[in-house]
Amino acid sequence: MFFEINPTNGVPIFEQIARQVKYAVANKALRAGELVPSVRELATKLAVNPNTVARAYRELQNDGFLETIRGEGLRVTKQALERSQKHRTKLLQERIRLVVIESKQSGISEGEFYSLIDQVWKSEVVAT
Amino acid sequence: MFFEINPTNGVPIFEQIARQVKYAVANKALRAGELVPSVRELATKLAVNPNTVARAYRELQNDGFLETIRGEGLRVTKQALERSQKHRTKLLQERIRLVVIESKQSGISEGEFYSLIDQVWKSEVVAT
Amino acid sequence: MFFEINPTNGVPIFEQIARQVKYAVANKALRAGELVPSVRELATKLAVNPNTVARAYRELQNDGFLETIRGEGLRVTKQALERSQKHRTKLLQERIRLVVIESKQSGISEGEFYSLIDQVWKSEVVAT
Amino acid sequence: MFFEINPTNGVPIFEQIARQVKYAVANKALRAGELVPSVRELATKLAVNPNTVARAYRELQNDGFLETIRGEGLRVTKQALERSQKHRTKLLQERIRLVVIESKQSGISEGEFYSLIDQVWKSEVVAT
DNA sequence: GTGGTCTAGACCACC
DNA sequence: GTGGTCTAGACCACG
Numbered sequence: 019m020f021f022e023i024n025p026t027n028g029v030p031i032f033e034q035i036a037r038q039v040k041y042a043v044a045n046k047a048l049r050a051g052e053l054v055p056s057v058r059e060l061a062t063k064l065a066v067n068p069n070t071v072a073r074a075y076r077e078l079q080n081d082g083f084l085e086t087i088r089g090e091g092l093r094v095t096k097q098a099l100e101r102s103q104k105h106r107t108k109l110l111q112e113r114i115r116l117v118v119i120e121s122k123q124s125g126i127s128e129g130e131f132y133s134l135i136d137q138v139w140k141s142e143v144v145a146t
Numbered sequence: 147m148f149f150e151i152n153p154t155n156g157v158p159i160f161e162q163i164a165r166q167v168k169y170a171v172a173n174k175a176l177r178a179g180e181l182v183p184s185v186r187e188l189a190t191k192l193a194v195n196p197n198t199v200a201r202a203y204r205e206l207q208n209d210g211f212l213e214t215i216r217g218e219g220l221r222v223t224k225q226a227l228e229r230s231q232k233h234r235t236k237l238l239q240e241r242i243r244l245v246v247i248e249s250k251q252s253g254i255s256e257g258e259f260y261s262l263i264d265q266v267w268k269s270e271v272v273a274t
Numbered sequence: 275m276f277f278e279i280n281p282t283n284g285v286p287i288f289e290q291i292a293r294q295v296k297y298a299v300a301n302k303a304l305r306a307g308e309l310v311p312s313v314r315e316l317a318t319k320l321a322v323n324p325n326t327v328a329r330a331y332r333e334l335q336n337d338g339f340l341e342t343i344r345g346e347g348l349r350v351t352k353q354a355l356e357r358s359q360k361h362r363t364k365l366l367q368e369r370i371r372l373v374v375i376e377s378k379q380s381g382i383s384e385g386e387f388y389s390l391i392d393q394v395w396k397s398e399v400v401a402t
Numbered sequence: 403m404f405f406e407i408n409p410t411n412g413v414p415i416f417e418q419i420a421r422q423v424k425y426a427v428a429n430k431a432l433r434a435g436e437l438v439p440s441v442r443e444l445a446t447k448l449a450v451n452p453n454t455v456a457r458a459y460r461e462l463q464n465d466g467f468l469e470t471i472r473g474e475g476l477r478v479t480k481q482a483l484e485r486s487q488k489h490r491t492k493l494l495q496e497r498i499r500l501v502v503i504e505s506k507q508s509g510i511s512e513g514e515f516y517s518l519i520d521q522v523w524k525s526e527v528v529a530t
Numbered sequence: 531g532t533g534g535t536c537t538a539g540a541c542c543a544c545c
Numbered sequence: 546g547t548g549g550t551c552t553a554g555a556c557c558a559c560g
């Protein structure tokens with residue numbers, strides 16, 4: 019499939035998996051009705067314990083992105099797309115909020131802040 | 147002193163304390179030669195375990211922001227101001243980097259990203 | 275035939291099938307001597323794995339509701355009606371018992387409980 | 403503390419724990435600001451694996467009933483009482499709904515239904 | 531084959 | 546001492 023796990027960057031693995039599934043839905047790489055890879059399959063692909071994948075999937079169920087089809091697997095729900103887009107904005111907004119607070123507390127000026135953002139946005143390349 | 151501790155926001159308390167001391171130095175709210183509050187005093191003021199304050203101060207000593215004066219307490223070093231400003235930029239840069247990566251992975255456009263930043267920057271007010 | 279399968283509601287599909295056959299007998303929609311649809315036929319009609327239908331029918335045979343007629347298929351037994359009505363009461367009683375226990379544990383009052391029941395009974399419409 | 407676990411009644415253990423905590427909040431046996439028993443403590447008391455308790459507590463955090471205090475434990479949130487009461491009604495309503503649907507599908511009459519309920523409510527005694 | 535639950539035990543950061 | 550994460554492996558019901 020599509021994503022990269024970094025086991026040592028502070029973000030829990032199950033969380034990385036869950037996020038990327040949400041993003042995949044938001045970007046229509048995953049569509050309503052599709053089955054996601056099985057727990058075991060994804061676990062071996064990512065070289066991760068099946069329980070870790072299961073936990074990510076459980077989170078996605080609680081959030082209404084996936085539903086279980088008994089004996090078949092996990093399917094992307096109809097509401098997933100809509101939710102994921104709201105979700106995405108909310109999540110990013112929250113993360114941005116934390117950085118902004120941190121920056122304001124640190125006392126840097128608006129100009130410095132935006133120039134930092136610019137510089138980082140331009141230098142970071144991310145595998146999509 | 148001047149700052150706010152939030153014990154339930156994921157950032158370790160000792161880290162919150164250390165950062166805010168560094169920022170205070172960067173903003174010249176704390177100047178070279180000044181004594182910082184004693185561990186006990188600050189601990190009771192912040193309603194926090196003294197070990198936690200001690201750990202923050204230890205970090206600040208290791209980073210060269212504070213030095214112990216026998217029988218007096220902890221004093222802001224001469225190099226603190228200079229270091230704190232470099233430090234601050236590096237720290238913020240790193241946090242921004244994480245958010246940018248997250249945003250790029252999520253697939254939002256550059257325009258959306260900047261408009262989110264703008265919106266948050268304008269709405270957040272922080273006690274300095 | 276007459277019924278609806280919901281593959282994502284926690285109740286096993288084979289169980290849903292078996293129950294509804296029993297209820298059909300209890301309500302005389304199915305009478306002694308009638309043939310039920312073949313496993314394959316019902317499976318395709320319900321868009322379900324044939325094994326699942328077979329398992330439901332097996333259960334119904336074990337419970338004495340169906341009997342195999344060589345070369346013909348499965349027939350509703352003579353005792354089915356009588357059994358189904360006893361069965362039905364016992365089944366419902368058990369389900370009600372669980373809800374009552376749950377409600378009592380939750381600490382709601384008898385009045386609240388009955389008003390909830392009333393409200394739900396009046397609002398639910400079920401295709402028979 | 404307060405509750406009983408039945409490891410063989412179909413309801414997952416972690417779910418039983420989570421529910422009973424919610425009910426305890428709804429009934430004011432647990433109040434905002436109180437610490438719940440530590441994961442390890444409750445685990446040994448219930449003769450259950452710590453992970454199982456941890457999972458229940460995690461669910462309660464996701465639902466906003468508990469919050470972690472680093473190094474101290476888990477605390478009942480301010481919003482917990484309000485939420486728990488809404489939650490309780492919704493949960494029971496949902497369970498009742500399922501029974502009502504089942505009953506209507508089975509074809510029993512309203513009179514029979516209510517007499518079943520009555521009979522069960524009166525006979526069940528539950529340790530509070 | 532699928533997911534769900536539970537146990538056991540290790541390691542981590544934090545207070 | 547606290548909770549959080551992860552691994553490993555077992556067992557179950559379902560299709």
